[in-house]
Amino acid sequence: MSSKANDVDKAYQRIWEAIVAHKLQPGIRLKEEELSETFDLSRGFVRKLLLQLSYHKLVNLVPNSGAFVAEPSPEEAREIFQARRLIEAELVRELATNSTAQEVKLLQAHLEQEHNALEQGKNSLQIRLSGEFHLLIGQLANKPVLTSFLHEIIPRSSLIVALYQGSRHIHNSHSGMLCNEHNALLEAIESHQVEKAVQLMLDHLNEIEAQLQLNTQIDDEHHLKHIFTDI
Structure with a gap:
């Protein structure tokens, strides 16, 4: 793989992380020139990056207008959470059945990072770590096909939450609730x-979905260089 192709993959990963952390909000325009400067990519590679993001339904490419972070519809939101329930119920079932002491330690270490981020008021980091906790369950369950599906829909879930819950101003109490639910999950897996x-797991996902609201306003005053400074 060429160096520039690697750079495109790295840029994709950083954008993925920014979406999961709610730093990139639904509806933000991704300007080619700004992406080019931010990631030191040619315009051709930026277009390749945007096509990749579009393929995974993270970005909408609008002819004669540009690229915009996707804005999932309420119908898509319901389908995404339905898919998560089906996939994650199977993943956690597999892991709880066969979990080892080493796997439990990995989950505990991850939860410590979540709690530290919460205590330090690092909301974006805590949100990203929360999504990655679900992916870690998938990886440890050793079901790569299901986990690959989850890797695709976790950032789309984050867009949905950002759009319908207003999570840019997420309260510590809600973040704390998510951490507590992850703790309970870990205890059940360990035992x-x-x-x-x-x-x-089903209750956890149902609770997240239950918090969704259908009306929100999207602030498009964002600058990509600022968004990616501390990722």
Whole structure:
């Protein structure tokens, strides 16, 4: 793989992380010239990057207007959470059935990072780590096909939450609730309480979906260089 192709992949990963962390909000325009400067890519490679993001439904390419971070519809929001329930119930069932002490330690270490981010008021980092906790369950469950689907829909879930919950101003109490629910999940996984772990995961996802609202305003006054400074 060429160096520039690697750079495109790295830029894709940083944009993915910014979406998961709610730093890139739905509806933000991704200007080619600004992406080119931010990631030190030629315009040709920027277009390749935008096509990749569009393929994974993270960006909408609008003819004669440009590229915009996707704005999932309420119908898509319901489908995404339906898909997450189906996928993540199976992943947590597998992990709770077969979890090892080493895998539990990895989950505990990740949750410590979540709690530290929460205590330090690093909301974007805490939100990103929360999404990555779900991906870590998938990776440890050793079901790569299901985990690849999850890797695609986690950032789309983040767009949905950002759009319909106004998560840029997420309260510590809500973040704390997410951490507590992750703790309960970990305890069920560690003790091999399979059905309890599955139900906790379903309740967790249902609670996130229940917080969604259908009306919000999107602030498009964002600058990409500022967004990616501390990622």
